[in-house]
Amino acid sequence: MGFYERYILPPLLTCACGSKPIRYQRRKIVPEAEGRVLELGIGPGLNLPFYDPDKVKAVIGVDPSAELRGRAERAARQVSFPVEYLTTTAEDMPLDRHSIDTLVVTFTLCTIPDAVSALYALRPALKPGARVLFCEHGLAPDERVQRFQNRINPLWKRIAGGCNVNRDIPALLEASGYRVKHLETMYLPGTPRFAGFNFWGSAEVA
């Protein structure tokens, strides 16, 4: 891992993912989580302040980034429910069958190299009827924006830690064996359109 990935990217990512419009998006879905929660790609733990402590028993965060773990641990000290950080990928995660009530995934499906395999691998850990709460950015509906997204993606991916701006999030969830139950979309205010088209809502195992 180079200097950029170790020292520059973690604060950059924490700052970009902590912008006001993104915090506003987090508030739309994270408080709905309940029970034993699995957060896919917990990163620096920016969702932790948005969980409802009266509804959440514990949050298990899975993320391969050892660089972001310290930030997540600091955020975990500010909340009243237990937070466990598993430094591994979703694909390699050791979780008991049917042990999770809610899967939360925010601004992560853009970055996981094989997001379909990662989501698919989590299915056995979810209890029957478990909710998947998601909020992600991705492929815009407007052709001009899409063209720009496809053009800039190779460069963007290199500077933004593997983030892709052109993933079709609902299609990706469906391809991973989930059924999208509720979906909302919009361009985030104050955010370039190529990076700011958001999808949020809920899904369940199909």
Ligand SMILES: C[S@@+](CC[C@H](N)C(=O)[O-])C[C@H]1O[C@@H](n2cnc3c(N)ncnc32)[C@H](O)[C@@H]1O
């Ligand atoms: C852009 S960050 C988003 C962090 C956080 N979810 C948020 O909302 O701020 C994407 C995260 O996905 C993590 N990630 C990448 N590949 C992963 C995988 N295979 N399994 C789990 N997490 C992964 C990265 O380490 C990074 O922390």
